[in-house]
Amino acid sequence: MASRLADATSPYLRAHADNPVAWFPWGEEAFAEARRRDVPVMVSIGYSTCHWCHVMARESFSDAAVAAVLNDGFVSVKVDREEHPEVDAAYMAAAGAFTRNLGWPLTVFATPDGQPFFAGTYWPPEARPPMAGFPQVLGAVREAWTQRRSEVLDTGTQLAAALARLAEAEAADESRTPTREQLSDAAGRLIALEDREHGGFAAAGAGMQTPKFPTVPALRFLQAPRLDRTAADVATRALTAMASSELRDAVDGGFFRYATRRDWTVPHYERMLTDNAGLIDVALDAGDDRVARGIASFVREVLQLPSGGFAAAQDSESTIDGARSEGGYYLRDAAGRRDLAPPAVDGKVVTGWNGMAIGALARAALALDEPDLLEAARWAADAVLEVNVDDDGMLRRASLDEIPSRAPAALEDWGLLAGGLFDLAAATGEVAYAVRARELLDACLTDGSGTLIVRAPGGGDPVLAAQGLAAPADESDGDHPSGRSAVAAAAFTAWALGAGDRYRRVAAAMTATAAPSALAQPIGAGAMLRVAAQLAEGPRQVVVIAAPPTGALVDAARRVRADVLTFVTPAQAEAFAAAGFSLFEGKTSQGGAPTLYDCRDFACRLPVTEPDQVSAER
Structure with a gap:
């Protein structure tokens, strides 16, 4: 029934509400229905601004004949990957057993108990060799389910066991923290x-024809600090190339997701909110205030919505x-745009992505002396903390309207969000944001038997857990920091603010x-390696x-390269100290x-009051 998606808190799901496919949202209800009917489950994963997701929706999911096949022989589940990243990661890992061409839309066929047994991405409505047509795929899967059930179940069991092994977390050992030399070598591999x-x-x-991403x-x-100057120059050249290319919108300054050609055309x-929030920091460190x-x-x-939160993305398509x-x-x-309706934004307010934007805007507000950016960051933080938090204090992944x-x-x-709130606290001088950030961080950390356990409070997605599926623990930093990298970065900031050596x-x-893995493959571990460099x-x-x-003096301090830069009143400094942030x-104030107090690893130089005494470089 289309009505199952009509009230979803995802624009992507709402866009499929009128399909003739009898979609279910992600949840136990879909799998219970599959068990009742003894049919396989088709899990279709995408997101609102995904072009090929739109194409498959128009070609197949809007087609009455395709919908009839799905409704007769399957239970169909529509998932927004941005709303359910753990579901996406688990099924993406499973899909790797069937195709090397991973991406979205992701189409996974699973048993009624949730065990994946076949997967692919986009399938056209008719065969386009070497791609099969989607109706052919449905027919083959249905035939396997009815005629070769034991093989299907065996595949699902083996995949679930393999995914469980991938999800096992390795015990942390602080003694193996990367050295400066190892980090320099990793930077050298990136430079190459x-x-x-x-x-x-x-x-x-x-x-x-090689696609290029901002990475x-x-x-x-x-x-990162103290890497060879050559390393920073690579980042600056990348930003300059992207900013002068078709990847950047010359009208409003936002960057597109990626270029399909090597020359950024x-x-x-x-x-995406994530790309643009991250590129603010790249531009600030590169000294490119204009960008x-x-x-x-x-x-x-x-991207900022009337509620204050930031939308997840802006679509690639519009009506002309x-x-x-x-x-x-x-x-x-x-x-030429003046009389056109702009592409729609995905109004889903994703908690972590808003944290990225809050932090980036707070830092930009200090560096560029732009109070409006700081107010935008504060407005978003207040909105997320008001809407995306349960009565029991647990965060929700996202909200809509x-x-x-x-x-x-x-x-993540x-x-x-903890990292963004720490940055906002430093920029505004309001200790309440830092206290809330510390609470969020502490909720993710468990010390037991000498082993640090880092996990999302609540134990992750309950449906996946019941099915014995889990996302691989080896997360990479792709377009934004992974969950573990985000927690590591927030912990470093908490320590730098004086919250204690535990962090x-x-x-x-x-x-x-x-x-x-990070040192061997630095292209997919940049966020974690940056934390390692800061620690070193x-x-x-x-x-x-x-x-x-x-x-x-304040103007001179704005461009100081530091892990923590904060402007506070004497009273605010006292409040931070009273709340357990010993840096303050x-x-x-002198006279x-x-x-300005310039501290290196908590050892502070004599305070200065003259701008020519401020050192911008580390």
């Missing part, structure tokens, strides 16, 4: 991947002259656990006591003038 002709990363000999976590690692036009302002303006003016057009709107100049999703928050949501130990143990160097903490935060103890 630089596309010296077009910027960014590409394998040697890559053709012009923000890898760029942020190259901008022919973009895939969806625009940083442009991205921040896009995030605030296009009565027809759906991918990218047509973005190919117009400002005047100020209605929280039933999906539990993933580990807890870690990224340093947490960050060190997590980077140590990730070290073998030790934090630089800059506290400016000023009421109000204005004047020449004894920080007072009533704005005063």
